[in-house]
Amino acid sequence: MERDIMEYDVLIVGAGPAGLSAAIRLKQLAQAQGQELSVCVLEKGAEVGSHIFSGAVLDPRALDELLPEWKSRGAPLNTPVSKDTFVVLGQEKHWTVPEWSLPPLMRNHGNYIVSLGEVCRWLGTTAEELGVEIYTGFAAQAPSYDEQGRMIGVITGDMGLDKQGNPTANYTPGIEIRARYTLVAEGTRGSLTKQLEARYGLRAASSPAKYGLGFKEIWRVKPENHQKGLIEHTLGWPLDANTGGGGFLYHHGENLVSVGYVVHLDYSNPYLSLFDIFQTYKTHPKLKALLEGGERISYGARAISEGGIQSLPELAFPGGALLGCSAGLVNVPKIKGSHYAMKSGMLAAESVFEAMQQGAPEILASYPQKLRDSWIWQDLSAVRNVKPYLSRWGTWVGSLLGGVEMWLSSWGVTLPWTLKHTIADNATLAEASQSRQLVYARPDGVLTFDKASSVSLCNIGHDDQQPCHLKLTVQDIPERVNLPKYAGPEQRYCPAGVYEFIAQEGKEVLQINAQNCIHCKTCDIKDPTQNIIWVPPEGGSGPNYVSQ
Incomplete structure (x- = not known):
């Protein structure tokens, strides 16, 4: 041509x-x-x-x-970090970790909360x-x-x-x-x-590349709930100790709070719904008190790299x-x-x-x-061993080991080992028959929401008549392998409702709603058979995170 x-x-x-x-x-x-x-x-x-x-x-x-x-050129770094906290969540309670106990590398003083x-x-x-x-x-x-x-x-x-x-x-x-x-x-x-x-x-x-899926919503909260410049990172609920991840709350702008959650993509339960984990996170009493009376104005999700230097x-x-x-x-x-x-x-x-x-x-x-x-x-x-510690020993032991190593590093002590990642994220799913089914509460439309209303906030531009940019290497693998063996996990790892199994001529078939895609790349990463290939759609397609 x-x-x-x-x-x-x-x-x-x-x-x-x-x-x-x-x-x-x-x-x-x-x-x-x-x-x-x-x-x-x-x-x-x-x-x-x-x-x-x-x-x-x-x-x-x-x-x-x-x-x-x-600064004199007007760079949009308008919210310096004023307070930096780390919080452990239980199902109902929370505990603040003293700042002095956090390794220096984890502190954020001198940084800025921004719209990237x-x-x-x-x-x-x-x-x-x-x-x-x-x-x-x-x-x-x-x-x-x-x-x-x-x-x-x-x-x-x-x-x-x-x-x-x-x-x-x-x-x-x-x-x-x-x-x-x-x-x-x-x-x-x-x-x-x-x-x-x-x-x-x-x-x-x-080593194999490792990833997480990060969610974020921007909320406009009541003025009395806003503490401009406050950063809070959270660990614990609603994930169990063997599923990695954590949340964040960043106060910025005019009564704005960025509420986010990251789930590590090496999780094993195919019934885990990453979107619902994020929505559940907001129902914790600590977050509920912050967000009540506020308004959600934006939503998005994207994969992030987590492998560290051993995966470069x-x-x-x-x-x-x-x-x-x-x-x-x-x-x-x-x-x-x-x-x-x-x-x-x-x-x-x-x-x-x-x-x-x-x-x-x-x-x-x-x-x-x-x-x-x-x-x-x-x-x-x-921090090279933090992710391997979490993957091998879970959230609590992994966090303790990682914290000790980061403190030692801050004192000039370098441990003589670099742990390797041994398995790619797509290979970590257990079979559905060996996994516990999970049930999530229905969204209330006030604090928690469904995927359709969330995706509508992404301002997606997509010509429905263009070729599907989510390619299946073998067309029937979703029905022949993913559905019977893993209960169709693509329905639950996608944060935008792109993949769903529907009844057609007496059997379940995969329907791809490419117009919903927000370009997070999770399907390309987590599909257990690596059968889904994400390629760019027409230029200009996808989300428009104008306010993020």
Whole structure:
């Protein structure tokens, strides 16, 4: 197929914290040397920030390095953390853990409660002022390679196809965007990243990747319940001791509270409904007292990386590199990754610029080393065993062991072992016949809600006539394997009601409601047979988290 071709010095896939920081740093370096450097950023969302979903508490360390004058430039970091607490929940009671007992790495003083979408929009404006070209509504569908197998860019998705993949009157073929280097910053479990990992064997030497599913709602609460700048992280109820996860409450803005919950995706009970766990969380007396009389104004969910440094793939490959959450740079006990994403983007940009000065070698060999020499590696190394402890010994013993190791690290003591992850999240489900069925209360429409009303708050834009972007490798595996063996877990791990089994001609068949998809990627991760493949829909499709 004849495609239009655009060429740049550097192509960046994803306008999140990593991609935009890389773009800004590239332009800074080029301008400091009086050089011209063409930089393009592709974003599959309808606008910069529309697919950005996070808690979010931002450590400004990377921003201080990237744009030291960020305060005078009007960066939207408006709510400094004023109080930081950690709470253990029982079914009815709660206990506050003394702040002095928390390892320094888990504390948040000096950080800011932000809308990460707003931060990215501000970074995008800053990048454009420096001359970066940002194209929104374009999904990178596949890598482009030269004859030697080096990545030379991407091909964007075709637009105007019908459900069968045939061109309509509105058909527009995707374009090929070529670059000397391509930096992939598309977020957790990206489709482009998966293709590159497979082609170059980037995961051959690492532990299996590990993930969690994070939920968040934004509530406007009564003024007397709001404590601007307060952060509370919770552990315990409603999960049992063998299912990892925890919650957070961030007070910000004008009487706004971000209420969130993360469930680790290595859970075993196929009857576990992740959405219902989050809704149940809000019924705890502590949260109920906070939220009563308030209004839910937003909802969303997304997968987050939890594997740590032992699950990192090779970060550089012929023609490019992986940044931020595409690489898996997340601090599990802090539920933080945005500042690591920004710093990784900056380091990759520096490696690209150096490589171009040296004649553009095939692999950015200095980037992985720069990462290992940075404070990113220092932080992630200190928490590297926390997730394995939780996976092996459960919430309470795992948290105790992780806390002890983090304290030792803060005193300069490094333990001589790094525990590996031994099993991928899709392989942890027990069979339904060996599992306890779980019953959840019906939503009351005041404090707890159903999936349909929740998804309506995601502002999804999706052309129902386009091809389904949730691909089944073998069409009948959901009915032949997942339903009889695991009771159809896709109905319960999806946070948006995309998957449901319906009666058709006397049997149960899987129906995929692709128009509900909020791009969390959980199905691609947790499907027990890895039969579901998430690929980008038409550019601009998906949620629009305008207020998050």
